[in-house]
Amino acid sequence: MTLDNKGNDSARDERQRLRDRIADLELSLKRTTEGLQFQQMIMKTFTSLALTDKGAICDTIISLVASHLEVAHGGAMLLDMESGSVVVAGQQGFSQPRELDGAGAGRLWASVMEERIARIIPGAEVARLWPGRPQALAGGVAAVAIDVRERTVGLLFVAQKRSGDDFVAEDLHFMNTASGIAAMALTSAEAITAQQELFRDVETQAAQAQREAQEKEKALKELDQKLEIIGRQQLAIQELSTPILQLWDNVLALPVIGVVDSKRSADIMERLLSEITIKQSRFVILDITGVEVVDTKTADHFIKVIKAAELLGTRCILTGIRPAVAQTLVEIGVDLSSIITLRNLQDGLRECLRQMAEHEEAARAVR
Amino acid sequence: MTETFRIPIIKLKDNLIVSIQGSLGDRLVIQLKEDITSAIERGGVRGLVIDLSGIDVMDSFISRAIRDIGLVARLMGVRAVISGMEPMVAMTLVEMGMGLESVKAALNLEAALDMLARDAPRPLEGFGGKGRG
Amino acid sequence: MSQLETEVLGALRVALSDIIAKSVYQLGLSWSKVDTHRMGPGDGSRLLAELEKGIRIYARDPAKRDACVRRLTELLKDGAAPRAEPDRRLVVSVDEESDIVTARGMGRDLCRELGFSMSVQVKVATAISELARNIVQYAGRGRITITALLNGRRGIEITAYDEGPGIPNMDEILNRKYRSTRGMGMGLVGTRNLMDEFEVRTGPREGTVIRVRKYLS
Ligand SMILES: Nc1ncnc2c1ncn2[C@@H]1O[C@H](COP(=O)(O)OP(=O)(O)OP(=O)(O)O)[C@@H](O)[C@H]1O
Numbered sequence: 185m186t187l188d189n190k191g192n193d194s195a196r197d198e199r200q201r202l203r204d205r206i207a208d209l210e211l212s213l214k215r216t217t218e219g220l221q222f223q224q225m226i227m228k229t230f231t232s233l234a235l236t237d238k239g240a241i242c243d244t245i246i247s248l249v250a251s252h253l254e255v256a257h258g259g260a261m262l263l264d265m266e267s268g269s270v271v272v273a274g275q276q277g278f279s280q281p282r283e284l285d286g287a288g289a290g291r292l293w294a295s296v297m298e299e300r301i302a303r304i305i306p307g308a309e310v311a312r313l314w315p316g317r318p319q320a321l322a323g324g325v326a327a328v329a330i331d332v333r334e335r336t337v338g339l340l341f342v343a344q345k346r347s348g349d350d351f352v353a354e355d356l357h358f359m360n361t362a363s364g365i366a367a368m369a370l371t372s373a374e375a376i377t378a379q380q381e382l383f384r385d386v387e388t389q390a391a392q393a394q395r396e397a398q399e400k401e402k403a404l405k406e407l408d409q410k411l412e413i414i415g416r417q418q419l420a421i422q423e424l425s426t427p428i429l430q431l432w433d434n435v436l437a438l439p440v441i442g443v444v445d446s447k448r449s450a451d452i453m454e455r456l457l458s459e460i461t462i463k464q465s466r467f468v469i470l471d472i473t474g475v476e477v478v479d480t481k482t483a484d485h486f487i488k489v490i491k492a493a494e495l496l497g498t499r500c501i502l503t504g505i506r507p508a509v510a511q512t513l514v515e516i517g518v519d520l521s522s523i524i525t526l527r528n529l530q531d532g533l534r535e536c537l538r539q540m541a542e543h544e545e546a547a548r549a550v551r
Numbered sequence: 552m553t554e555t556f557r558i559p560i561i562k563l564k565d566n567l568i569v570s571i572q573g574s575l576g577d578r579l580v581i582q583l584k585e586d587i588t589s590a591i592e593r594g595g596v597r598g599l600v601i602d603l604s605g606i607d608v609m610d611s612f613i614s615r616a617i618r619d620i621g622l623v624a625r626l627m628g629v630r631a632v633i634s635g636m637e638p639m640v641a642m643t644l645v646e647m648g649m650g651l652e653s654v655k656a657a658l659n660l661e662a663a664l665d666m667l668a669r670d671a672p673r674p675l676e677g678f679g680g681k682g683r684g
Numbered sequence: 685m686s687q688l689e690t691e692v693l694g695a696l697r698v699a700l701s702d703i704i705a706k707s708v709y710q711l712g713l714s715w716s717k718v719d720t721h722r723m724g725p726g727d728g729s730r731l732l733a734e735l736e737k738g739i740r741i742y743a744r745d746p747a748k749r750d751a752c753v754r755r756l757t758e759l760l761k762d763g764a765a766p767r768a769e770p771d772r773r774l775v776v777s778v779d780e781e782s783d784i785v786t787a788r789g790m791g792r793d794l795c796r797e798l799g800f801s802m803s804v805q806v807k808v809a810t811a812i813s814e815l816a817r818n819i820v821q822y823a824g825r826g827r828i829t830i831t832a833l834l835n836g837r838r839g840i841e842i843t844a845y846d847e848g849p850g851i852p853n854m855d856e857i858l859n860r861k862y863r864s865t866r867g868m869g870m871g872l873v874g875t876r877n878l879m880d881e882f883e884v885r886t887g888p889r890e891g892t893v894i895r896v897r898k899y900l901s
């Protein structure tokens with residue numbers, strides 16, 4: 185404001201200079217802000233894409249850079265540091281990546297990578313390093329190395345602004361940032377890959393564990409089934425060896441065969457007594473034709489079965505005592521006098537039927 | 552509960568029916584004996600059924616109580632029949648070496664009443680497996 | 685499954701429920717399938733080991749996982765692992781007639797749990813009934829312990845203690861030369877007949893201890 189009032193030329197020049205300077209600064213500010221916004225966008229893009237493929241990273245970064253700087257040509261390349269040859273490349277404005285490879289190209293790229301920060305390589309220098317350069321690079325390039333963990337792995341370059349303008353300081357600044365972002369993307373790609381591998385590892389481990397658990401469970405189930413089958417078979421054998429037969433209405437028969445130890449006699453007793461209660465049978469015939477030898481204990485068991493059956497209200501008849509068994513019983517002094525004993529199963533059944541008839545008769549007489 | 556609770560005695564025609572559930576204590580047994588004898592004393596009783604289907608454990612104390620009731624009843628001219636003993640209880644009694652000599656057994660209440668009906672008119676002839684041989 | 689292991693699992697479940705539930709689930713198990721009553725000795729420690737594996741794999745939060753594994757290791761070390769299953773013991777004080785029913789009911793339940801047949805369940809319950817009734821009738825009060833024998837020969841042990849007058853004529857009773865005034869005089873003899881082992885220690889000043897055992901096979 186004070187300048188306005190001065191009214192002299194020098195003052196006007198000064199004013200003009202200041203205006204230009206302000207405009208410059210404003211432009212620069214605008215660019216920087218845009219650049220920053222763009223950087224942020226790139227950052228976001230990369231983090232949200234979580235790219236793991238290096239080619240895809242190169243492609244993405246160069247297309248973002250090219251569109252921001254409004255250039256016709258550019259490239260993002262990862263190089264094999266030993267041979268200087270291009271390993272991965274993303275490019276803009278070239279018909280094929282091969283255009284950027286070769287002996288001369290290698291020299292150009294090497295010179296780019298010698299520098300840590302972005303710089304402008306004029307057309308003449310490009311031509312000197314790479315005589316067979318593509319036409320696109322004739323006007324010079326802006327380029328920067330990409331460093332991952334202090335190691336140069338590749339580079340980023342742009343050429344030919346669409347506006348025809350030269351590259352300026354802000355552009356280089358942006359290039360630097362872009363290279364940083366590329367480096368970050370590459371680093372995180374490695375991390376992501378590692379993480380994914382780890383993840384896959386864990387998943388496979390988990391799947392493995394689950395499979396193992398399932399297999400274990402399956403094996404256990406099979407074992408259980410087998411055990412059950414064995415159990416059933418054992419039960420069947422046990423029952424077969426001393427089947428409880430329903431001979432007649434109200435008459436159960438238990439033919440005992442073989443040796444009767446105390447475990448087996450306990451089983452027999454339990455099953456017979458339960459069966460009597462379930463069937464409500466009034467008679468039980470204990471047939472021991474199949475028993476060849478008895479001792480005091482066996483005889484004792486039979487007497488117990490009979491006594492218990494009688495406590496339930498069932499009449500017990502013992503049949504089929506072999507001569508040798510009868511003799512042993514007498515010799516060891518077992519008293520069977522309280523028990524009805526008959527020759528064989530048929531006689532036993534006949535006795536049951538006779539008693540039932542008598543019972544019927546008595547019942548009729550009462551009525 | 553033991554003090555106030557009494558085992559109910561049902562009279563059905565000329566028979567008394569007692570159903571013993573769960574566990575018996577001293578007092579309950581004494582009470583039951585008294586109740587049965589006074590019911591018999593009132594007259595018109597020929598038989599007594601003691602239903603044991605509600606007993607899952609029968610120790611020697613309860614066995615003796617039942618045996619005593621049977622003996623007392625018999626002395627008063629009443630036949631006692633037990634019914635519905637659990638198979639495992641029967642097995643246990645036998646294993647212990649105990650019997651219930653004073654009472655006969657029937658499979659269930661119906662069979663017990665049936666048995667009493669048959670036996671009652673001809674008490675001297677003596678029915679039952681043991682006498683028969 | 686021993687009581688210890690049941691406790692360990694219970695504590696664990698409460699303390700680290702989400703991780704454990706998840707890993708158990710992922711391992712193809714589920715808590716509802718982990719039937720602690722049907723587990724044999726050692727199953728508990730095997731389950732814990734499985735859990736540890738599961739947790740190592742599934743717990744995403746490393747701090748939580750470490751805490752979990754540490755706790756498991758601690759618990760495993762604390763004896764759930766190779767230690768023999770302790771015998772299970774129930775104690776019933778016997779002061780009145782209703783305690784007789786309680787004691788024999790508990791004995792019967794334990795027998796069932798141990799896998800005794802129906803008839804043996806009733807036999808053991810009857811033996812307990814005899815011993816408990818004798819305590820009430822002759823000593824006034826005492827106690828009965830029921831122990832599941834899990835190490836060595838499996839079975840059940842009943843011990844009846846009282847500080848009553850003692851039994852001076854034990855031999856007479858056991859040889860069936862004794863006529864009881866209150867019962868059939870068959871309680872002790874009957875109990876001896878029902879059980880596999882029968883031991884008495886009695887004296888006028890020390891009361892009576894009767895220990896009986898029944899084995900599973
Ligand atoms: N805990 C005890 N303390 C003191 N005396 C006892 C004890 N247990 C049993 N006795 C004595 O031993 C005797 C025999 O006991 P046992 O249980 O064999 O028969 P009971 O109790 O007399 O009759 P039952 O048990 O058949 O009803 C009893 O009469 C009693 O004198």
Ligand SMILES: [Mg+2]
Nearest residue numbers: 814818867871
């Ligand atoms: Mg007794």
